[in-house]
Amino acid sequence: MIAKDNPGWLAIAGLGPGDEALVTPEVTTALAQATDVIGYIPYVARIAPRDGLTLHPSDNRVELDRAAHALALAASGRRVVVVSSGDPGVFAMAAAVFEVVEANPVHAALDIRVLPGITAMLAAAARAGAPLGHDFCAINLSDNLKPHALIERRVALAAEADFAMAFYNPRSRARPDTLDRVLAVLRDTCADDRPVLFARAVSTPQEQLSVVPLPQARGDMADMRTIVIVGSGTTRVIARPGTPILYTPRSAS
Amino acid sequence: MIAKDNPGWLAIAGLGPGDEALVTPEVTTALAQATDVIGYIPYVARIAPRDGLTLHPSDNRVELDRAAHALALAASGRRVVVVSSGDPGVFAMAAAVFEVVEANPVHAALDIRVLPGITAMLAAAARAGAPLGHDFCAINLSDNLKPHALIERRVALAAEADFAMAFYNPRSRARPDTLDRVLAVLRDTCADDRPVLFARAVSTPQEQLSVVPLPQARGDMADMRTIVIVGSGTTRVIARPGTPILYTPRSAS
Incomplete structure (x- = not known):
C-alpha cells in the first residue's frame, strides 16, 4: 500500500x-x-x-x-x-x-x-540542418528486444512511405551487422543520391558528423553513440565548408 | 557578398x-x-x-x-x-x-x-506516459504543402509498419475533415482498442488531455493547438484517476 x-x-x-x-x-x-x-x-x-x-x-x-x-x-x-x-x-x-x-x-x-x-535525433538533426523538417520516423535498431526481420520490414515500409528516418542504437559489438542489413534494404529501394548522416556524440567534445550518399554508407561508420539519419526522397544537400547542410523541405513532392 | x-x-x-x-x-x-x-x-x-x-x-x-x-x-x-x-x-x-x-x-x-x-509530440507523450517509447513516426497533416492522397497513403503504410504515430497540425478551419479522413484510414486496419491521445496546449494553462479508443476518436476533438498520438499495436493503457497512462513497451511483439 x-x-x-x-x-x-x-x-x-x-x-x-x-x-x-x-x-x-x-x-x-x-x-x-x-x-x-x-x-x-x-x-x-x-x-x-x-x-x-x-x-x-x-x-x-x-x-x-x-x-x-x-x-x-x-x-x-x-x-x-x-x-x-x-x-x-x-x-x-x-x-x-x-x-x-x-x-x-x-x-x-x-x-x-x-x-x-x-532527444538524440533532434540534436543531431539540428547540427546537420533540418533533415527531419518533414514527415519522419524513429526506429530502434537494437534487436535485443525485437526480431531482426521486423526491423527490416519496418525500414522497407518506411522507405515506401518516403519518411526521413532516424536510427537509434545502430550498432554494438553483439550485433555488428544490423546497420549493414538495414542499409542493404534501403539500397534496394532508394536512389543513390539519398544522403545518410552519421552523427556521433552530438553536443559533446567527441562530436563527429559526416554525410555520405547511401551507396557509401557502411555499418562500421556507426557505434552505439551514433545516431544515423537517412533523408527522404526530397531531402536536399547544400555544400558548405565542413559538413554540408542537410534539410528536408516542408512541402512534399 | x-x-x-x-x-x-x-x-x-x-x-x-x-x-x-x-x-x-x-x-x-x-x-x-x-x-x-x-x-x-x-x-x-x-x-x-x-x-x-x-x-x-x-x-x-x-x-x-x-x-x-x-x-x-x-x-x-x-x-x-x-x-x-x-x-x-x-x-x-x-x-x-x-x-x-x-x-x-x-x-x-x-x-x-x-x-x-x-517538440510538441514529446511534451505530449511525456504528459501521457510513454506512448512513443518504441518505434514511431511524425506526420504533418497540413495539406497546404502536400496532396491529401499522400497523407492517407503515408498513414496507411505507417499502420502497416505498426508505428505509433504523432500527428502535427491535425485540423484547421480551412481543412476541417483532414483528421477524420486519417482516422477512417486507421479504422480500416487497426483494432478497436487502439488508443488515441488528444493533447492540447501541453505545458500551458490551457492544457487538456484525453485518451479515447480509435472508434470514438473524431476530428473535432482536435484544433491547431492539438497534437494527436495514435498508439501502435503494442501500446498499453493503465487506468488511474484522471487521464490514463499510455505507454508503448520497449520490446515489439
Whole structure:
C-alpha cells in the first residue's frame, strides 16, 4: 500500500544529448529537489553530488530492476529522479517504469511525471540542418528486444512511405551487422543520391558528423553513440565548408 | 557578398511547447545575445523586450519571407534569432531558412545554427506516459504543402509498419475533415482498442488531455493547438484517476 499522504514522487527526466546547456530548467529543478537519483552509470555520473542526495548508478540492461527500485523508493516517501540521456520517452527509461507500474498497479497511484528532454535525433538533426523538417520516423535498431526481420520490414515500409528516418542504437559489438542489413534494404529501394548522416556524440567534445550518399554508407561508420539519419526522397544537400547542410523541405513532392 | 569578418549570425531556436521551464539554457543564452528576434506573432510575444533588441513579429504563412529577412539581417552583421515553438527542425522554421539558403547559396557562408527545443509530440507523450517509447513516426497533416492522397497513403503504410504515430497540425478551419479522413484510414486496419491521445496546449494553462479508443476518436476533438498520438499495436493503457497512462513497451511483439 502507498500511504494517502505519501510525499514521495518519481520524475523520469531527460538529460539531453550531453551538453548541460541542453538540459531544461524543469529537469534542473527536479534534480535540485531530489533525494535520490537513479540511472545508468554514465548518466548518473553527470549529476553533481550534494548533501541529502543519494546517487544510485546501475549497469546497462537492468532497466526493469532500476524502475522497480525507483518506484519502491518513491512509494516509501523519497523524491526520486530516474535519469535518461536524451528524452526519457524515446527508447529510454519511461517505458520501463510504466512496464513495472502495469505489473504492480498499486504504483499507478504514485506521483509519476515524465520530464521531456532533447532527444538524440533532434540534436543531431539540428547540427546537420533540418533533415527531419518533414514527415519522419524513429526506429530502434537494437534487436535485443525485437526480431531482426521486423526491423527490416519496418525500414522497407518506411522507405515506401518516403519518411526521413532516424536510427537509434545502430550498432554494438553483439550485433555488428544490423546497420549493414538495414542499409542493404534501403539500397534496394532508394536512389543513390539519398544522403545518410552519421552523427556521433552530438553536443559533446567527441562530436563527429559526416554525410555520405547511401551507396557509401557502411555499418562500421556507426557505434552505439551514433545516431544515423537517412533523408527522404526530397531531402536536399547544400555544400558548405565542413559538413554540408542537410534539410528536408516542408512541402512534399 | 558577405564580408569575411561579418560578426552577424543566425540562430533558429526552439522555444518548446509553452512553459518557460522547457526552454533550454542554450536558447536563453542566444536570446540574451541577440539584436533581432524574428518569428510568428505569438512566439515573438514570448520574448521580453529590452534595450538593444528589435522584435520582428510576422503573420503565419510568410515563412520564406521571414527566413529571407532573417538571413539578410545576419548578413548585414546583426545577431538574429528566429524563434519557433517546439523544435525548429520539426515542421517549423529551420527548413524554411535552408530553402532560402539553397536558393541564395551565398548565405551558406553565414554562421547559421539550429538550437533544438522540446517538440510538441514529446511534451505530449511525456504528459501521457510513454506512448512513443518504441518505434514511431511524425506526420504533418497540413495539406497546404502536400496532396491529401499522400497523407492517407503515408498513414496507411505507417499502420502497416505498426508505428505509433504523432500527428502535427491535425485540423484547421480551412481543412476541417483532414483528421477524420486519417482516422477512417486507421479504422480500416487497426483494432478497436487502439488508443488515441488528444493533447492540447501541453505545458500551458490551457492544457487538456484525453485518451479515447480509435472508434470514438473524431476530428473535432482536435484544433491547431492539438497534437494527436495514435498508439501502435503494442501500446498499453493503465487506468488511474484522471487521464490514463499510455505507454508503448520497449520490446515489439
